[in-house]
Amino acid sequence: MQTGAGNSAEPREVAAAAIVDAGRLLLAQRVSPPHLAGLWELPGGKIEAGETPADGLARELREELGVETVVGARIGSDVPLAGAMVLRAYVVELKSGTPEALEHAAVRWVDAEQLAGADLVPNDEVWLPELTALLESFE
């Protein structure tokens, strides 16, 4: 059966970045689709066929935020998505540039308390414990 990523049985990956700098996590506000517009997510996107998740996520962050990054370890659990896709989060280090909302409505840096009160896209709420622990590890 044909899948979005080719003829493999593997689900297509959506990679999302947990970028922490100065003890704060970067959130990005979606502009679409309508049911997610206005909610906050970890920046990232779909990995293309032939790309490693690390290369694909770094490309997405270059396109979306205008920054250079180094993609690190997986964090949190896999989240199954509709359309034979799977959402995965990675710890990502900012190497250069200041994140700008090139494809989002806005970006903002949050501490653990602000993260707890943020209107996240529903799928990302499952990562709250790991994201909070990540932020607290930088305190």
Ligand SMILES: Nc1nc2c([nH]c(=O)n2[C@H]2C[C@H](O)[C@@H](COP(=O)(O)OP(=O)(O)OP(=O)(O)O)O2)c(=O)[nH]1
């Ligand atoms: N990037 C990102 N997508 C997420 C998160 N949580 C979540 O449910 N998603 C969903 C929303 C979308 O259905 C899908 C990723 O779509 P996307 O629009 O970011 O992907 P993309 O940049 O490659 O966009 P496109 O090719 O569809 O234009 O994953 C998240 O934290 N980050």
